[in-house]
Amino acid sequence: MLALALLLAGTLARPQLTPEQAAAHTPAAYLSDWAPAPLADLATTPPDLVVRPGESIQAAIDKVPARDSRRWVIRIRPGTYRGPVCIRDKAPLALIGSPLAATLIVDGRYAGQQKAADEPAQPCWPELGKTAIGTPGSTTLWVASDDVQLLHLSIANDAMDGVRDGAPYPPGAGESGGAQAVALTLAGDRLQLEHLRLLGHQDTLYAKRPTPGASARQLVRHSLIAGDVDFVFGDATLVIAHSTLLSRAHRRAPGNGGIILAPGTAPGVAQGLLVTHSRLVAEPGLAPGSAALGRAWDTGVAPGAWVAGASPNGVAVVRDSEIGAHVGPWRASTSRRPFDAASHRLSEFDNRP
Numbered sequence: 001m002l003a004l005a006l007l008l009a010g011t012l013a014r015p016q017l018t019p020e021q022a023a024a025h026t027p028a029a030y031l032s033d034w035a036p037a038p039l040a041d042l043a044t045t046p047p048d049l050v051v052r053p054g055e056s057i058q059a060a061i062d063k064v065p066a067r068d069s070r071r072w073v074i075r076i077r078p079g080t081y082r083g084p085v086c087i088r089d090k091a092p093l094a095l096i097g098s099p100l101a102a103t104l105i106v107d108g109r110y111a112g113q114q115k116a117a118d119e120p121a122q123p124c125w126p127e128l129g130k131t132a133i134g135t136p137g138s139t140t141l142w143v144a145s146d147d148v149q150l151l152h153l154s155i156a157n158d159a160m161d162g163v164r165d166g167a168p169y170p171p172g173a174g175e176s177g178g179a180q181a182v183a184l185t186l187a188g189d190r191l192q193l194e195h196l197r198l199l200g201h202q203d204t205l206y207a208k209r210p211t212p213g214a215s216a217r218q219l220v221r222h223s224l225i226a227g228d229v230d231f232v233f234g235d236a237t238l239v240i241a242h243s244t245l246l247s248r249a250h251r252r253a254p255g256n257g258g259i260i261l262a263p264g265t266a267p268g269v270a271q272g273l274l275v276t277h278s279r280l281v282a283e284p285g286l287a288p289g290s291a292a293l294g295r296a297w298d299t300g301v302a303p304g305a306w307v308a309g310a311s312p313n314g315v316a317v318v319r320d321s322e323i324g325a326h327v328g329p330w331r332a333s334t335s336r337r338p339f340d341a342a343s344h345r346l347s348e349f350d351n352r353p
Contacts, residue, residue, distance in 0.1 A: 112178025
């Protein structure tokens with residue numbers, strides 16, 4: 001009887017799709033009429049521009065026309081490059097690193113960090129008039145264009161690396177807020193990423209729609225995404241396939257394993273975050289069941305103010321994947337809605353330990 005009770009409790013906390021329901025949550029269904037081609041040929045394509053250590057990635061991007069009949073290719077030589085970087089209205093464009101040595105784009109700004117009111121938080125997200133950088137403004141690399149491809153790059157936000165190593169939180173950040181620090185923001189349609197390493201802690205990858213209702217199909221394949229709290233989040237139609245989601249340890253208070261997915265899908269949209277044929281693993285130090293598989297990001301909704309059919313109701317599906325023992329149930333939403341299978345749109349299909 002105890003075993004049956006535990007099984008039923010797990011099913012309620014981690015609802016499973018039927019095969020018929022799962023058929024609506026596949027990469028083909030999410031990407032619709034967009035059929036991304038393999039990116040292997042880009043690695044050998046003669047580049048239009050080359051960026052070397054000590055040079056500016058942003059300066060190279062600024063040389064690309066706003067719109068062209070062909071794809072522009074920027075090759076970034078191995079090395080470390082400081083952000084922030086903004087790709088705005090530069091389509092089609094490919095940024096290519098090296099498959100043999102690390103090409104790292106990194107920055108260290110965070111949401112609670114103070115700035116002057118007339119100082120842009122991020123070139124793609126200025127936040128003028130505000131005195132804190134804010135979560136979107138903390139982004140290391142922001143893609144605000146359609147038809148962009150990223151290949152063989154490491155993109156990181158290292159703002160909380162010191163905390164992870166035992167230092168105190170910087171001013172304006174702490175366990176309760178201000179520590180959001182985005183590595184990559186995707187705000188466009190037909191965005192294709194392969195062989196990337198996305199490294200952060202809270203809010204590593206922000207997958208968003210450029211405007212409400214705009215198409216935002218985004219594909220991440222053969223990549224690593226590492227973080228601890230809501231480290232894949234947003235309202236876009238995002239497919240993560242054949243990749244690794246790594247839950248990080250040691251930044252937060254002992255025993256707090258964080259949250260992996262945080263979809264903010266609009267109420268009338270049926271597709272959100274899809275993780276398929278991937279691995280959800282953890283660094284040493286996370287207790288079994290201590291990391292929530294995810295929670296709904298009720299964007300802009302105050303606690304207790306969520307309204308069915310009007311407020312965001314995140315969609316996330318994890319299927320055909322390997323899920324480590326560190327992963328526990330779905331969690332209450334950001335507006336404190338207790339999780340239940342009837343009102344939330346968070347589910348699984350055919351996963352394995």
